[in-house]
Amino acid sequence: MFDFLGHYDVLGAFWTTVQLTLLSALGSLVWGTLLAAMRVGPVPLMRGFGTAYVNIVRNIPLTVIILFSSLGLNQTLGVSLGAKGFDAINFRLAVLGLVVYTSAFVCEAIRAGINTVPVGQAEAARAIGLGFSQVLGLVVLPQAFRATVAPLTNVLIALTKNTTVAAAISVAEAALLMKKMIENEAQLMSISAVIAFGFVCLTLPTGLILGWVGKKVAVKR
Amino acid sequence: MTEVSVAKEDRAASDELVVLKSVNKHFGALHVLQDIDLTIDRGEVVVVIGPSGSGKSTLCRTINRLETIDSGTITIDGRPLPHEGRELARLRADVGMVFQSFNLFAHKTVLENVMLGQIKVRRADKKAAEEKARALLDRVGVGTQADKYPAQLSGGQQQRVAIARALAMNPKVMLFDEPTSALDPEMINEVLDVMRQLASEGMTMIVVTHEMGFARSAANRVVFMADGRIVEQAAPEQFFNNPRSDRAKDFLSKILHH
Numbered sequence: 001m002f003d004f005l006g007h008y009d010v011l012g013a014f015w016t017t018v019q020l021t022l023l024s025a026l027g028s029l030v031w032g033t034l035l036a037a038m039r040v041g042p043v044p045l046m047r048g049f050g051t052a053y054v055n056i057v058r059n060i061p062l063t064v065i066i067l068f069s070s071l072g073l074n075q076t077l078g079v080s081l082g083a084k085g086f087d088a089i090n091f092r093l094a095v096l097g098l099v100v101y102t103s104a105f106v107c108e109a110i111r112a113g114i115n116t117v118p119v120g121q122a123e124a125a126r127a128i129g130l131g132f133s134q135v136l137g138l139v140v141l142p143q144a145f146r147a148t149v150a151p152l153t154n155v156l157i158a159l160t161k162n163t164t165v166a167a168a169i170s171v172a173e174a175a176l177l178m179k180k181m182i183e184n185e186a187q188l189m190s191i192s193a194v195i196a197f198g199f200v201c202l203t204l205p206t207g208l209i210l211g212w213v214g215k216k217v218a219v220k221r
Numbered sequence: 222m223t224e225v226s227v228a229k230e231d232r233a234a235s236d237e238l239v240v241l242k243s244v245n246k247h248f249g250a251l252h253v254l255q256d257i258d259l260t261i262d263r264g265e266v267v268v269v270i271g272p273s274g275s276g277k278s279t280l281c282r283t284i285n286r287l288e289t290i291d292s293g294t295i296t297i298d299g300r301p302l303p304h305e306g307r308e309l310a311r312l313r314a315d316v317g318m319v320f321q322s323f324n325l326f327a328h329k330t331v332l333e334n335v336m337l338g339q340i341k342v343r344r345a346d347k348k349a350a351e352e353k354a355r356a357l358l359d360r361v362g363v364g365t366q367a368d369k370y371p372a373q374l375s376g377g378q379q380q381r382v383a384i385a386r387a388l389a390m391n392p393k394v395m396l397f398d399e400p401t402s403a404l405d406p407e408m409i410n411e412v413l414d415v416m417r418q419l420a421s422e423g424m425t426m427i428v429v430t431h432e433m434g435f436a437r438s439a440a441n442r443v444v445f446m447a448d449g450r451i452v453e454q455a456a457p458e459q460f461f462n463n464p465r466s467d468r469a470k471d472f473l474s475k476i477l478h479h
Contacts, residue, residue, distance in 0.1 A: 042305070123287055124324035124383075128338035128390055129314025131307060138341060143328050219327045220372035 004185045005194065013177035014198050020094060020163040020173055021202070025156055027099035032106025037136055039111055050107070058104040062165050066097040070169035087172065094166035098159065105155045113148035114140055118221075149214030156210070157203045174198055236262045237299075238394055238425050239284060244293035246279060253279050254290070255449040261394070261427060266420045268436040268457070269429045271446035272472060277429045278321075280446065281398045284427065285316040298393055314342045317387030317395040321402050323379040325371035325386070331358065332367040335386045343390065350389075357385040361415050377408030381415055394425040401432055433476065437461060445469045 038050035057065075070093050073079040081092040117140050125139040164175035178195045182188060239261040246254040253276045261267050269277045282288040284295060286302055286309060295302045297316065303309040325334050335354035339345040345353070358364045361381040363374070371379055380400055387395060397416065401409040413435050420426055420439045430436065436443050436457050443460040445453045445468075453466045464470045 118322075118324075120320060120322050120324035121326060124318075124320060124326070124386075126310070127285055127287065127313055127316075127318040127320075128386065129310045129312075129342040130338070131310045134341055138337065139326055139328075146328070220370060221327055 002190055002194070004181070004187055008177060008181055010174075010177065010194065010198070013172060013174045014202070016091075016171065016173040017160070017163050017198075018202065020091070020098065020166055020171065021156075021160045023095045024098035024102060024159055024163070027095065028102035028106045028155075028159070029152075031099055032103035033110055033141070035103060035107035036110040036114065037133075037141075039107065040114055040136070042132060054104045054107055057101060058108075060101075062097070062101050062162055063168055065101050066094060066165050066168055069093040069097040069100075086170075090166075090169045090171050094163075094169060094171045098162065098166070102155060102159050102162070105158070106152065109148050109151040109155055110141075110144060112151065113144035113146075116147040117143045143219050146214075146217045146219050149210055149217065153207055153210040153214070156206060160203050160206070161199060238263045238265075238297065239427070240294075240296045241280075241284075242294045244280075244283065244290050244295060246276075246283065246288065246290045253449050254283070257293070257451060259444065259451060261425060264423045264425055265441045266424075266426045266428065266439055267442050267444055268440040269427065269444045269446060270431065270433070270436060270472075271452075275446040276449040277446045278398050281396050281427060281429045284394075284396055285313045285318055287318075310342070314338065314390050315393045317390060317392030319380070319383050319387055319395065319397045319400045321399040323371070323376070323383045323403070325379055325382055327371055330368050330370055331363065331374070331382050334371070334382060335389050338386065338390050354385070354389060357388050358382065361385045362411070375408060376404045377411045380404065380408075380412045384412075384415055384419075388419075394427065395419065397426065397428040397430065399429050399431070401430065431476075433461070445472070447472070 035050050035053060038046040039054070041047060041050075070090060073096075074089060074093055079093075080089045081096065083089045083092050121139055121143065122135050125135040130138065163173055166173055167176040167179060170176065174195055178191060181191045185191065237260050239259075241257050241259040244254055244257040245252070257280060259267075259280075269280065271277050279288055283290050284297070284302075286295075297312060300312070303312060325331070326337065329337065332351065332354055335357055336347070336350040339350040339353060340347060355364060355367060358367055361384055363378050363381050363385070366374055366378060366382075371382070374382065384395075384400075400416070401412050404412065409432065413432060416426070416428070416435065417439045428435070428440070440457045442454055443457050444451055445460065445464075445466070447468045453460065453464065453469050455465075460469070461473065464473055
């Protein structure tokens with residue numbers, strides 16, 4: 001029933017999925033944190049930018065963003081992100097698109113986390129002479145992140161599954177392989193089951209491990 | 222460099238450490254601080270008392286600009302309070318603050334709480350910061366709790382750690398914003414004792430409190446506020462025995478018969 005699997009590089013495709021996920025997760029964590037810092041910061045221009053970014057980006061379908069990064073950025077504007085060759089360029093563009101999109105959600109999760117930190121924490125930090133970025137980096141964000149593990153886990157799981165959209169620009173990840181297998185084999189049920197099982201294998205441990213981490217690092221008040 | 226130190230000495234010659242001149246502040250339509258003039262000398266312990274909502278906490282918080290003011294001037298050691306940024310942060314490091322709700326950094330141990338400002342603001346090296354932190358914690362009587370997290374300590378212990386954290390910055394003046402109001406009665410004295418000791422060592426202190434006993438025993442001057450104004454200020458003996466204003470008489474009659 002599953003003997004067709006021998007003809008395809010299923011593990012390789014999922015490895016690409018994992019790479020897409022990890023790189024995009026890292027990128028969107030950094031960029032999302034910066035956006036959250038802008039949104040709670042004292043500079044009106046940055047606050048405005050952060051708010052506008054989140055509200056625009058999270059309301060655009062991911063498919064549109066990913067297609068734009070390939071058709072718009074690469075084919076029209078010639079952006080290749082330093083890569084050579086169709087596959088490498090599209091992989092990087094897919095990571096870029098996923099970061100752009102996911103960071104809006106990361107930003108909001110972290111901003112919610114920041115709001116769980118009592119205002120007195122920031123006041124005490126300011127009172128001993130820490131500047132804005134120190135207050136945020138040393139006192140508020142470390143506590144906010146701990147409250148953010150659960151919502152960020154959701155974002156990470158969503159991101160893992162969202163990497164399938166990269167199939168739209170022919171990145172050789174799991175969903176593209178699924179499409180190829182469905183075209184070649186008359187095994188729709190088992191193919192879907194294999195791919196679904198693969199994703200569960202990726203996301204279920206993510207949820208369990210991060211759930212445990214979240215409990216472990218929670219700030220006691 | 223030499224110019225700076227000369228200027229510092231000049232300022233040190235003056236006895237006035239904190240000066241508020243015609244300070245006004247509104248919260249929306251509420252005029253919480255009305256033409257406040259107040260001068261605190263070096264080494265002086267000033268206790269601010271008054272009914273709830275009289276603006277005494279707000280007054281305390283304007284001195285390190287946790288609350289902004291609408292008009293007037295505040296100078297600390299001859300320098301006007303900067304508006305924002307690095308200058309303001311530097312000034313805040315010289316003004317210790319103790320809050321009603323302690324506000325110890327919840328994700329750091331007691332020791333780390335007292336070291337953080339020394340390392341990140343004063344640029345002290347880690348070893349020196351730890352030594353000083355342990356000494357200060359011993360001084361306020363919580364040396365054995367150094368490696369615990371704030372949530373594992375009692376309120377009184379947390380507040381004493383908060384005092385140590387403020388002292389670690391070598392502040393010129395300490396602000397206490399109702400430091401014992403969130404404490405169980407049995408823990409109030411352990412905090413007041415530390416404050417009394419500080420006062421006797423010559424620390425300049427501005428204390429917003431409801432503890433009349435502390436005002437009597439440790440204050441050089443009592444400032445009585447009501448409805449956003451300073452109604453009366455006097456030495457504690459005089460204030461408690463012979464208040465001049467009706468507002469102060471009324472206030473004292475309500476609280477002093479026990």
